[in-house]
Amino acid sequence: MGDLQERTRFEPAEVEPRILERWLECGFVHPEPAGSAEENFSIAIPPPNVTGALHMGHALNSTIQDVLTRTNRMRGRRSKWILGTDHAGIATQRQVEKLLESEGTSRTELGREEFVERVWEWREKYGGQIIEQFKRLGATCDYEDERFTLDPQYAQAVLKVFVDLYEQGLIYRDNYMVNWDPGLRSAISDLEVEEREGVVDTLYSIAYPLASGEGEVVVATVRPETMLADTALAVHPDDERYAQLVGQEVVLPLVGRRLQIIADDYVKMDFGTGALKITPGHDPNDFEIGRRHGLEEVGVIGEDGLMSADAGERYAGLTVVDARAQIIIDLEQLDAIRGREEFVHTVPYSQRSGERVEPLISLQWFMRMDELAGPAIEAVRFGHVKIHPESQSRRYVDWLENIRPWCISRQLWWGHQIPVWYRGDTRPGEKSATGSGTSETYVGATPPAGEGWEQDPDVLDTWFSSALWPFATLGWPERTTELEAFYPTDVLSTGRDILFLWVARMVMMGLRFADEIPFADVYVHSIIQAPDGRRMSKSLGTGIDPLTLVEGGPRPPAFTQGGDFPAYGADAVRFGLLAMSSTQDVRFSEEKVQQGQALANKLYNATRFVVLRVGEDAAADTDPAHPAPQPRAVEDRWILSRLQAIKADTGERVDGFDFAKAVLGLYDFIYGELCDWYLEIVKPRLADDAGPDERAALGATLLHVLRETLAVAHPVIPFVTEELWRLLPGTVGMLATGTLPAPDPALADPEAEAAMERAIEAVRVLRGWRDSVGVRPGAVIPAVLTAEGYDVTADRVGALARFSFDGAGAAAEIASVAVPGGTVLVLECGDVDLGAAERRLEEQRGMLRQEIARADKKLSNEGFVAKAPPAVVDAERAKLDRLRAELEAL
RNA sequence: GGGCGAUUAGCUCAGCUGGGAGAGCGCCGCCUCGACAAGGCGGAGGUCACUGGUUCGAGCCCAGUAUCGCCCACCA
Numbered sequence: 001m002g003d004l005q006e007r008t009r010f011e012p013a014e015v016e017p018r019i020l021e022r023w024l025e026c027g028f029v030h031p032e033p034a035g036s037a038e039e040n041f042s043i044a045i046p047p048p049n050v051t052g053a054l055h056m057g058h059a060l061n062s063t064i065q066d067v068l069t070r071t072n073r074m075r076g077r078r079s080k081w082i083l084g085t086d087h088a089g090i091a092t093q094r095q096v097e098k099l100l101e102s103e104g105t106s107r108t109e110l111g112r113e114e115f116v117e118r119v120w121e122w123r124e125k126y127g128g129q130i131i132e133q134f135k136r137l138g139a140t141c142d143y144e145d146e147r148f149t150l151d152p153q154y155a156q157a158v159l160k161v162f163v164d165l166y167e168q169g170l171i172y173r174d175n176y177m178v179n180w181d182p183g184l185r186s187a188i189s190d191l192e193v194e195e196r197e198g199v200v201d202t203l204y205s206i207a208y209p210l211a212s213g214e215g216e217v218v219v220a221t222v223r224p225e226t227m228l229a230d231t232a233l234a235v236h237p238d239d240e241r242y243a244q245l246v247g248q249e250v251v252l253p254l255v256g257r258r259l260q261i262i263a264d265d266y267v268k269m270d271f272g273t274g275a276l277k278i279t280p281g282h283d284p285n286d287f288e289i290g291r292r293h294g295l296e297e298v299g300v301i302g303e304d305g306l307m308s309a310d311a312g313e314r315y316a317g318l319t320v321v322d323a324r325a326q327i328i329i330d331l332e333q334l335d336a337i338r339g340r341e342e343f344v345h346t347v348p349y350s351q352r353s354g355e356r357v358e359p360l361i362s363l364q365w366f367m368r369m370d371e372l373a374g375p376a377i378e379a380v381r382f383g384h385v386k387i388h389p390e391s392q393s394r395r396y397v398d399w400l401e402n403i404r405p406w407c408i409s410r411q412l413w414w415g416h417q418i419p420v421w422y423r424g425d426t427r428p429g430e431k432s433a434t435g436s437g438t439s440e441t442y443v444g445a446t447p448p449a450g451e452g453w454e455q456d457p458d459v460l461d462t463w464f465s466s467a468l469w470p471f472a473t474l475g476w477p478e479r480t481t482e483l484e485a486f487y488p489t490d491v492l493s494t495g496r497d498i499l500f501l502w503v504a505r506m507v508m509m510g511l512r513f514a515d516e517i518p519f520a521d522v523y524v525h526s527i528i529q530a531p532d533g534r535r536m537s538k539s540l541g542t543g544i545d546p547l548t549l550v551e552g553g554p555r556p557p558a559f560t561q562g563g564d565f566p567a568y569g570a571d572a573v574r575f576g577l578l579a580m581s582s583t584q585d586v587r588f589s590e591e592k593v594q595q596g597q598a599l600a601n602k603l604y605n606a607t608r609f610v611v612l613r614v615g616e617d618a619a620a621d622t623d624p625a626h627p628a629p630q631p632r633a634v635e636d637r638w639i640l641s642r643l644q645a646i647k648a649d650t651g652e653r654v655d656g657f658d659f660a661k662a663v664l665g666l667y668d669f670i671y672g673e674l675c676d677w678y679l680e681i682v683k684p685r686l687a688d689d690a691g692p693d694e695r696a697a698l699g700a701t702l703l704h705v706l707r708e709t710l711a712v713a714h715p716v717i718p719f720v721t722e723e724l725w726r727l728l729p730g731t732v733g734m735l736a737t738g739t740l741p742a743p744d745p746a747l748a749d750p751e752a753e754a755a756m757e758r759a760i761e762a763v764r765v766l767r768g769w770r771d772s773v774g775v776r777p778g779a780v781i782p783a784v785l786t787a788e789g790y791d792v793t794a795d796r797v798g799a800l801a802r803f804s805f806d807g808a809g810a811a812a813e814i815a816s817v818a819v820p821g822g823t824v825l826v827l828e829c830g831d832v833d834l835g836a837a838e839r840r841l842e843e844q845r846g847m848l849r850q851e852i853a854r855a856d857k858k859l860s861n862e863g864f865v866a867k868a869p870p871a872v873v874d875a876e877r878a879k880l881d882r883l884r885a886e887l888e889a890l
Numbered sequence: 891g892g893g894c895g896a897u898u899a900g901c902u903c904a905g906c907u908g909g910g911a912g913a914g915c916g917c918c919g920c921c922u923c924g925a926c927a928a929g930g931c932g933g934a935g936g937u938c939a940c941u942g943g944u945u946c947g948a949g950c951c952c953a954g955u956a957u958c959g960c961c962c963a964c965c966a
Contacts, residue, residue, distance in 0.1 A: 008926060195963080203966080220966060268965050276966055285964045345965090391894070395961070398893085402962090496961085531902090533959085566928095579914085582903080584895065585959075589902045591915040594928080598914095601928055609925030660904080664913075679925075764932090771932045777921055802923095854910075863946030864909095872909055872947095 004611055004727060010604035012569020012597075013551065016719045020135060023722075028737045030144040031078045033485040041072035041079040042486035044470045044519070045141060046494050046502070047149065049088035050127035051095045054137075056528045056536055056588070057495055058130070059546035060581060062139045063574045064493045064525055064659060069140055070715035071654050072490075074740035080486050081140060082473050084147030085128055089415040089462040090184060090352050096122050096414075112413050112457075119414050133547055137570050138718045140736070147473045149465045150416070157472040158465045159419045159445040161513060166420075166443045170368045171408070173420075177287040178407050180360045182305030183353030186411035187364050189461060190404065191501050193357055195346045203343035204328065205273065207336045208233060211249035211258055217242070218338045220272035222345070223282075224331070225323040227252065228311045229298040230259055232278040234289060237263035239274050253336045254327065255312070264289050284359050297361055303411075305358060320358070365409035365418060365458070372508040373400040379507055379517050387522045388657045389583040392496060399500050408461045415459030419445055423452045467505035470518035477513075492519040495527055523657045527585045528577070531559060536588070544588060549573045565590075571717035572597035575667075578659040578716060599667050600720040603713070606675050607724045610706055613686050614699035629704035629747075630697035633685070634792040637752035639678040639705055642669065648743040650712050663716050670709060677760060678705075681796050703730055708741045715740075759793035762819040766801035769817045772840050779831035780804050782811065786889075787822025815841055816890050818848075823889040841890060848887045855880040 023029070031040070043065050048058060065081060073079035096119045097107050107115050134141060147154060165171040178187040201222040209216045217233060230252055235242035242261070249258045259278075266289055267276045280290025281299040290297060300311035307315045307323045314330075315323045331337050348357040377400045379385045380393050387393040409418060424439030442448040447455070465472075470489050474482040488510070494503060503522055510518030529535060530542035537543055541557030548554070552567035568576075575596025580586050631637045646669040653662035684690075685698050707728060714721040714735050725735040732738075775781060785794055785805045798805050803824065815826040815837040826832060858864055858876060865873055 004925095009928070010926095222966075266964080271965055279966095283964085283966080285966080288964080343966095346963090395894080398962075527960090529959095580902080587902065589915085591902065595914055598928055602926070605926035605929090607925085612925075664904080668913085675926085676930085680930090683923095767931060768933085771920075774920095777931080778923075851910090858910090858947085861946060865946080867946050868909075876909085 004608050008605065008608075010569075010601045010720055012571060012600065012719065013567045015723045016136075016138075016550075016570055019719050019722045020138065022734065023138075023140070023736055024135070024143065026734065026737070027144065028073075028734075029081070029140045030142050031080050031485075033080075033481040035078060035485055037485060037487055037489075039077065040485050041069070041077040042082060042489040043069055043080075043491050043493070044082040044473060044489050045084065046492075046498070047084045047086040047147075047466065047469060048130045049091050050085045050123050050148070051088060051091050052085075052130045054130050054133035054546055056544060056546055056577075058134075059137060059573065060525055060528060060577045061493055061495065062134050062137055062141075063577050064523065064581070065491075066137070066139045066574075066718075067578070067654060067659065067662075067715045068491055068493070070718065070736070071651070071740065073140070073736075074711070074715065074738060076739065078485070080142050082147070082470075082486070082489070083131070083134075083141035083143060083145065084149070084469075084473055085131070086462060086466055087148065087150045087415060089410060089412050089459060090186075092119060092123070093412050093414040107413070115413055136547060136550060137574065149462070149469075149472075153475065154465070154468075154472050155416055156445065157468055157476055158416045158460065160477055161468060161509065162416075162419055162460070162464075163443055163445050164513075165367065170371060171365060172368070173363065173365050175361055175363050176366065176407075177284050177359055178362050178364055179348065179350070180303060180358045180362060181350040181353050181355060182303070182358050183350060183355035184411075185303055187362055187407050187409065188350055188352060188357075189407050189463075191463075192351050193348045194351045196349050197346045198344055199347040201343050201345065201347075203272075203341050204331075204337060205339035206253065206277075206331060207338050208250040208253060208259070208277070210245070211251050217245065217250055217261070217275050218273045219275050219277040221277055222343055223324070224327045225307070225311075225315070225320055226279045226282045226300065227277060227327070228255055228307075228315065229279045229281040229300040230255075230257075230277045231280055231290065231296045231298055232259050232293065233261045234264045234267050234276045234278050235261060235274060236267040236269045237265055239267075239269045241274060253334055254330055262289075262293050262295075264292065281361055282359055287359075287361070299360055301358055301360060303360070303362070305355075364407050365420075365456075365460075366405045367408050367464075368405055369403040369508070372512055373403045375511045376400055376504060376507040379511060385507060385517050385520065385522060387524065389524065391583075392499060392522075392524045395496075396499060396504055400504060406461075408464050409456075409458040410461055411457075412459050415462060416465055418456040418458050418460060419443060420456040421448050421453040422456065423450075423454070463501050463505060466502055467509040468513070470506060470510060471514040483514075487514060487518070488516045489519045491521045491523060493523045493525060496524045497527075499524065521657075526580075526582050528580060529585055529587050531588050531590070533587055534558075546573055546577075549576075549593060568593050568597050569600065569719065571600045571719045575599060575663055575717055578663045579667075581659050595667065596663075596717065599670060600717055602671055602675055603710075603717075603720055603724060606670070606679060607706060607710075607728060609679060610699075610702045611727060611729065614695060614702055629701040631701055632694065632697050634752050634755055635678060635681045635796065636698070636701050637747075637749045638756040639674065640701070640747045641749040641753050642673050643705055643708055644743040644745070644748050647708065647712050647741060651740075651743075654715070666713050666716060670713065674705065674709060677756075680800060684799060703728065707731060710735060711738060711741055714738075755789060755791075755793050758789050758820045759797050762787075762790070762797050762824075763800045765819050766797070766803060766817060766824060769840065770801070773815075773836040774833055775831050778802075779829075781831060782827040782829050784813075784825040784827065785819075785822075786825060787819055789821040818844060818886045818890055823886075845887060845890055848883055848890070852880065852883045852887065855883065 045065065069079050069081045100106055110118065162171060179190065179193050181188045203220050203222050204224050205218050205220050206224065207216040207218050219233065233250055235246065245261050246263045248261050250261065252259055266285060278286045278289055278295065280287045280295050280297045282301060298310060300308055301320060302308040305320060307318045309316050315326060318326065350357050377397055380387060380396055387396060421442040422439055442453065447453065471483060471487050474480060474487050476483055492503065506518045510516060534540060534542050544556055549565050549568050550570050550573050552565055554564050555562065572593050576593030579592040579595060580589055629640055631640055646665065649665050650662050653665065682698060685694060710721040710725050718736060722735045725731050781803045783803045783805055790797060794805055811827040813825045814828045814832060814834055817824045817826065855876060859880065
């Protein structure tokens with residue numbers, strides 16, 4: 001209380017850590033599992049990488065999820081925000097590899113077992129810092145029940161799913177064309193490939209002599225080095241230029257292999273020469289063509305990205321780039337180059353390592369997706385899973401309808417090792433596995449009995465295990481009480497970048513294994529760009545660290561102007577992010593954070609005002625268990641009515657995922673209606689000469705309104721509201737564990753709202769008039785109010801606009817001001833400059849005449865009167881009448 | 891190459907099923923009025939990207955153009 005007196009500003013840096021400690025101590029973030037998922041509320045957090053540090057996307061998403069969780073918790077639902085981290089195979093493995101490098105050792109030097117141990121150690125030490133960061137934002141995840149995608153229980157779920165899908169024939173091993181990431185030395189999935197546009201390469205035209213000795217066929221390629229793996233030449237079946245050559249052979253330059261000329265309608269007649277070299281081993285299209293025609297598959301580029309032994313002695317061991325240069329030289333010597341030109345095209349790069357993807361044939365594990373996709377499409381089509389905004393469901397459905405097999409094996413050590421064992425003369429992972437007859441394969445969640453088995457060295461794609469997140473975190477495949485209580489979850493909130501990687505796969509797996517949709521609603525939030533519209537990224541120097549906003553600190557390199565960020569506090573950041581959020585991408589706007597900061601400060605000072613001025617009086621009269629407002633005046637009824645509206649609106653907007661509108665609505669209510677108008681109107685009633693009874697009644701109303709306002713705002717700005725809750729007389733316990741007050745229809749008061757709306761407008765008009773005629777700010781202007789609808793508000797209007805309406809007849813009228821419902825006649829007094837008043841009046845008359853002319857014109861338009869809806873025409877007529885009356889009065 | 895979205899005040903964005911454009915910040919002017927100067931009050935500022943169409947009436951609906959962004963895609 002002493003603090004309230006002294007501090008005129010809300011200090012988040014002092015308050016927030018203290019509040020956070022209280023929250024974490026009381027354990028309300030952890031619900032005991034009970035009841036059914038239908039009555040409970042749950043959200044599964046998109047598990048951040050253990051290596052992760054909080055970025056703007058996390059901050060926005062965790063704020064959204066926290067608003068949902070807090071709102072539902074305060075509605076009395078048992079609410080669980082499922083928390084955990086993802087082992088993030090590639091990212092984590094690389095992190096530790098870098099560490100080893102700095103120690104002068106390496107993964108291969110340590111060996112698999114020791115390496116994996118080192119990763120676990122690393123995770124113990126550094127992993128999960130992001131969870132501490134969530135706490136600082138006020139996120140009420142269930143910190144007492146944290147999961148990890150490599151937990152033993154979770155791993156059991158992963159293995160079971162693999163084994164089941166294998167037994168059902170959806171998971172299989174095959175030699176197939178994959179996206180090979182030479183940097184990672186692992187296969188990656190289609191979704192991890194990024195097509196980079198505008199890459200400039202040279203397109204070479206190379207002559208392949210016909211085996212008959214007569215003539216040649218010229219082909220075009222940007223990758224001459226792959227010619228070493230050519231096994232055919234293809235032309236379009238309808239291409240007359242080559243019709244007689246189909247079936248003949250050419251001799252592959254440098255190699256000497258004979259290649260058959262085949263016909264395939266994949267070939268575009270109008271591109272280049274219309275003849276295409278076919279390299280089934282290193283080009284996805286050629287691979288398909290090769291399989292169609294039963295062509296030989298030759299690989300000349302190894303998994304290390306270097307030319308392999310099959311490329312021939314001359315090229316083996318060279319990098320792809322060097323090999324290309326050498327081959328061009330060699331072809332020039334043969335005089336086989338027929339042309340070269342600059343060629344701009346798109347090239348696949350690995351999102352993981354940034355290296356150019358090398359398509360090659362490799363023995364990998366794949367998962368057939370078509371069978372799983374059907375139900376996942378239906379779930380969205382039939383609205384069992386609703387995606388917001390709606391436009392995202394089209395993307396979702398389109399992707400699922402064109403889904404292809406998923407390469408799920410990764411040549412890494414950190415992750416879920418594939419539960420498959422081999423025995424026999426074939427060593428695991430060797431490419432010739434299909435060729436040998438004496439090998440055995442065992443697939444199971446536990447190792448096979450007997451000697452000589454060796455486990456497949458590969459691990460599963462991280463997204464394979466993430467796909468099980470909503471149910472594997474709750475103990476599946478056991479029928480646990482957690483699963484009973486919290487699956488399916490209610491909402492999944494995420495950025496659109498992982499709609500396919502993660503969301504779609506969760507729906508497929510949820511339906512297949514947990515027999516139900518994993519969540520009822522998917523909210524796809526906006527991506528927050530840097531203030532200049534670029535991507536927020538560390539390497540560009542455009543990334544803004546949310547915690548720096550919370551606690552203050554240097555701006556990112558790209559935005560150093562303006563000095564350091566002040567410590568805005570978590571509430572301000574939460575408010576700002578929600579205010580920015582939208583259904584589309586938005587630029588980061590520091591102003592919105594400042595707006596949140598201003599709101600927290602405003603709320604603090606409003607509470608300060610109430611507590612210091614009426615707190616003691618009112619607390620005595622307020623029963624904490626049944627705090628009830630005691631409306632005495634029209635403004636009391638008005639603010640109570642508005643309070644019901646904001647409670648209803650905020651709830652609806654949160655439920656509809658319209659967070660920007662929800663928080664800006666709260667801002668308008670608190671800043672505008674509550675502070676700018678209600679508290680200002682009520683001030684005279686707090687004067688010492690007001691009766692004690694009147695003061696107590698007002699105090700009760702003020703406290704009631706403030707209490708409920710704090711509760712409504714709490715899910716958005718939890719820290720400041722919790723702190724003020726503590727300082728407000730008549731409150732019990734913590735707001736975070738309290739109840740969200742429901743709108744009370746009995747307190748809705750349209751009459752009071754109409755009266756106050758009119759009064760507020762009149763005050764605005766009168767203030768504007770004062771300003772325009774240069775009245776001294778403190779002067780009270782004598783006047784007569786000749787207008788309808790001010791029976792109960794006239795003295796309020798007078799007080800706020802500094803007019804005195806009780807001097808009728810005492811002096812001459814010198815001016816009139818139009819207010820809603822009539823006119824204010826200003827009486828002669830020393831404070832009004834008559835000339836200015838007259839000029840102002842003339843201006844107003846002019847504006848009215850203009851508007852009347854417009855309305856007139858519209859109503860004399862026959863088309864309008866004849867075709868517009870009658871209600872619109874009537875409204876226009878009423879408006880014209882009103883304007884004429886107003887002009888008359890002036 | 892296809893698809894989606896955006897274009898509204900100086901900046902960041904709202905604008906519901908078509909009926910005389912709004913907010914926050916910034917800017918200008920005035921206020922040391924006992925909650926708050928991170929404040930109060932007032933004000934200026936917009937051919938709603940462009941062109942055409944539908945309509946009595948278009949920021950909103952339709953077609954096209956331009957610019958920007960995103961997603962998908964196997965033309966060497």
